[in-house]
Amino acid sequence: MTPLRVLNTRPREQAAELSALLRVAGFEAVEASAIAIERAWSAHDFEATLSALASGSYACVVLQSANAACGLEEHLPNASVVCGASTARALDLDAAVTLERFSAAAALEAMTPVLRAGDRVLVPRAAEGRDELVDGLRALGVEVDAPVAYRTVATVDAASQLRLGGIDVVTLCSPSAVAPIAAAVPREALVVCIGATTADAARAHGVRVDAVADQTSMRSLVHAIERLAGARV
Numbered sequence: 001m002t003p004l005r006v007l008n009t010r011p012r013e014q015a016a017e018l019s020a021l022l023r024v025a026g027f028e029a030v031e032a033s034a035i036a037i038e039r040a041w042s043a044h045d046f047e048a049t050l051s052a053l054a055s056g057s058y059a060c061v062v063l064q065s066a067n068a069a070c071g072l073e074e075h076l077p078n079a080s081v082v083c084g085a086s087t088a089r090a091l092d093l094d095a096a097v098t099l100e101r102f103s104a105a106a107a108l109e110a111m112t113p114v115l116r117a118g119d120r121v122l123v124p125r126a127a128e129g130r131d132e133l134v135d136g137l138r139a140l141g142v143e144v145d146a147p148v149a150y151r152t153v154a155t156v157d158a159a160s161q162l163r164l165g166g167i168d169v170v171t172l173c174s175p176s177a178v179a180p181i182a183a184a185v186p187r188e189a190l191v192v193c194i195g196a197t198t199a200d201a202a203r204a205h206g207v208r209v210d211a212v213a214d215q216t217s218m219r220s221l222v223h224a225i226e227r228l229a230g231a232r233v
Helices: 016-024 043-054 085-091 104-111 132-139 157-164 196-204 218-232
Strands: 005-008 028-031 035-039 060-063 081-084 097-099 120-122 143-145 148-154 169-172 190-193
Touching (some): 005 016, 016 028, 043 143, 081 085, 081 104, 085 097, 097 104, 169 196, 169 218, 190 196
Parallel strands (some): 005 028, 005 169, 169 190
Antiparallel strands (some): 035 148
């Protein structure tokens, strides 16, 4: 039987884990990025953040994705970090407080019992990031530093690959990956998202979502594809 061809739309430098897991599961991985990640720190914010990390000023550091650690990787092992399980693995953060399915609501639930009014928290974010987590922390009386650490830039690679045809499954691993490919996703292709936020973004762009991973990890994403493939046989 010819293996299903699965489009891996992750940024080029982050695509290897998903592609490897797809191949082990018996799928053909086709890498074509929907977005690229660019560092976006201002010089002032970066220096101020490094200084605060070095002095232990932060009660915790919240990473909404591995991209949020851009430029800070060497300084995180000694910090108290809250992140998703896949982010902890990607950054080799053994001591992090990990959430199997990272979301603003889940992060707030985990941190509310341990944070005190006046605590200082670092939430490095994307230029186009949402404010739900930052607003929730500030509502607890916490001082939040939310510098812009990175931005996502649309690329044409994934859409171009889709227009060539032959893709059976499309993976979406972030809301920002949706817009660059939405118009090119063929009706017959299965679409699998890594989380609810990404799935909501896909639906908002008119893309049918066939499955959502149980956890925000590449392994869980592949498991969701396997379940779909089994149901399709």
